[in-house]
Amino acid sequence: MQVDRIWTNARLATMAGPGLGIVEAGLVACSDGRIVYAGPAASAPALTAVTVTDCAGRWITPGLIDCHTHLVHAGNRAREFEQRLAGASYEEIARAGGGIVSTMRATRAASEDQLVAEALPRLDALLGEGVTTVEIKSGYGLDAPTEIRMLRAARRLARERGVTVRTTFLGAHALPPEFAGNPDGYIAFLCNDLIPHVAAEGLADAVDGFCEGIGFTPAQIERVFAAARQHGLPVKLHAEQLSNLGGAALAARFGALSADHLEHLDETGVAAMAAAGTVATLLPGAFYFTRETTPPPVGALRAAGVPIALATDCNPGSAPLTSLLLAMNMGATLFRLTVEECLLGVSRNAARALGLEAEVGTLEVGKRCDLAIWDIGQPAELVCRIGANALHARVWSGQ
Numbered sequence: 109m110q111v112d113r114i115w116t117n118a119r120l121a122t123m124a125g126p127g128l129g130i131v132e133a134g135l136v137a138c139s140d141g142r143i144v145y146a147g148p149a150a151s152a153p154a155l156t157a158v159t160v161t162d163c164a165g166r167w168i169t170p171g172l173i174d175c176h177t178h179l180v181h182a183g184n185r186a187r188e189f190e191q192r193l194a195g196a197s198y199e200e201i202a203r204a205g206g207g208i209v210s211t212m213r214a215t216r217a218a219s220e221d222q223l224v225a226e227a228l229p230r231l232d233a234l235l236g237e238g239v240t241t242v243e244i245k246s247g248y249g250l251d252a253p254t255e256i257r258m259l260r261a262a263r264r265l266a267r268e269r270g271v272t273v274r275t276t277f278l279g280a281h282a283l284p285p286e287f288a289g290n291p292d293g294y295i296a297f298l299c300n301d302l303i304p305h306v307a308a309e310g311l312a313d314a315v316d317g318f319c320e321g322i323g324f325t326p327a328q329i330e331r332v333f334a335a336a337r338q339h340g341l342p343v344k345l346h347a348e349q350l351s352n353l354g355g356a357a358l359a360a361r362f363g364a365l366s367a368d369h370l371e372h373l374d375e376t377g378v379a380a381m382a383a384a385g386t387v388a389t390l391l392p393g394a395f396y397f398t399r400e401t402t403p404p405p406v407g408a409l410r411a412a413g414v415p416i417a418l419a420t421d422c423n424p425g426s427a428p429l430t431s432l433l434l435a436m437n438m439g440a441t442l443f444r445l446t447v448e449e450c451l452l453g454v455s456r457n458a459a460r461a462l463g464l465e466a467e468v469g470t471l472e473v474g475k476r477c478d479l480a481i482w483d484i485g486q487p488a489e490l491v492c493r494i495g496a497n498a499l500h501a502r503v504w505s506g507q
């Protein structure tokens with residue numbers, strides 16, 4: 109068989125199971141940007157390729173997937189970081205007009221070019237660790253022009269770099285000043301104007317919300333989800349981060365791709381997610397940065413068979429984090445996830461949290477040839493080490 113590229117002499121963690129799907133003496137072959145073989149070299153068909161890369165025993169995993177980020181935004185909130193060090197809480201700062209609304213002001217003032225320029229170094233930090241797919245949310249515009257500009261900037265990032273971008277509309281992130289005292293009016297604006305517009309322009313691949321005391325109520329989120337469904341968009345939700353409002357169960361009722369954060373998730377929520385096949389996306393960077401003390405109920409999620417994903421939550425307020433490798437380390441140390449759970453959480457399960465399980469997330473025939481090639485002796489090193497980057501090479505779509 110004639111193919112475009114072959115990687116030989118590699119050890120594979122295919123993430124296709126069982127466990128990490130480990131293959132010693134493995135080989136990956138690619139044609140037209142797709143994997144045409146991934147497995148033991150000894151069982152491969154006879155192959156000829158234009159380019160053959162000898163991996164010299166290095167490990168190959170699927171390209172990593174960061175399935176929850178707020179990568180596109182303007183400015184930073186280092187000042188609030190100092191306030192929190194001096195004792196103010198995340199919620200107090202938000203209620204005093206800081207927090208999400210302060211990033212909203214900076215983002216509204218930024219052009220699309222500026223948003224792209226500010227996001228690129230953050231994106232490059234992720235790509236430098238082997239990320240090949242990234243989800244990017246809106247939610248710092250909170251008005252029509254800026255929400256649309258954020259989503260366009262996110263789509264543009266995919267043309268600036270070799271990376272797959274999935275965009276998520278997060279209009280229901282915070283209440284903008286124009287609607288002070290009128291959250292239901294803002295929700296009506298989202299449902300009647302902005303979601304139809306964003307859907308018609310093909311700017312969003314999913315719809316998200318922030319279901320929280322400082323965000324929106326389950327009843328308000330339900331209206332957003334109904335509008336998303338009407339326009340054929342899947343949903344996901346920031347749920348149970350600071351308190352338990354039953355957001356995860358609501359999301360599950362709408363067949364959500366994922367419910368995210370989940371520190372205060374209860375058994376009812378776990379059962380609803382398990383029944384709906386909703387992925388639990390855990391964000392240990394936000395847990396760490398806000399100095400949360402209640403970890404998500406990992407044991408209950410595990411017992412119920414809920415797939416677990418891990419992401420950076422890269423945002424200027426609660427997780428100024430651009431390292432998915434560090435997110436894995438925190439998932440293990442802070443949430444006691446196993447190495448296997450961490451690695452599946454940034455590959456196969458992260459793909460599922462984006463509805464991309466048929467496309468990416470494992471080394472399997474037919475999937476996009478997105479690879480991360482690592483200078484390591486065993487996969488656990490990717491989770492164990494802090495501040496190290498063992499990436500040797502990154503391949504997106506066979507390139």
Ligand code: DI6
Nearest residue numbers: 208318346394423424425426
């Ligand atoms: N939860 C979070 O952790 C981020 N958004 C959300 O809904 C924080 C966003 C910010 O503080 O800017």
Ligand code: FE
Nearest residue numbers: 176178346421
């Ligand atoms: Fe978030």
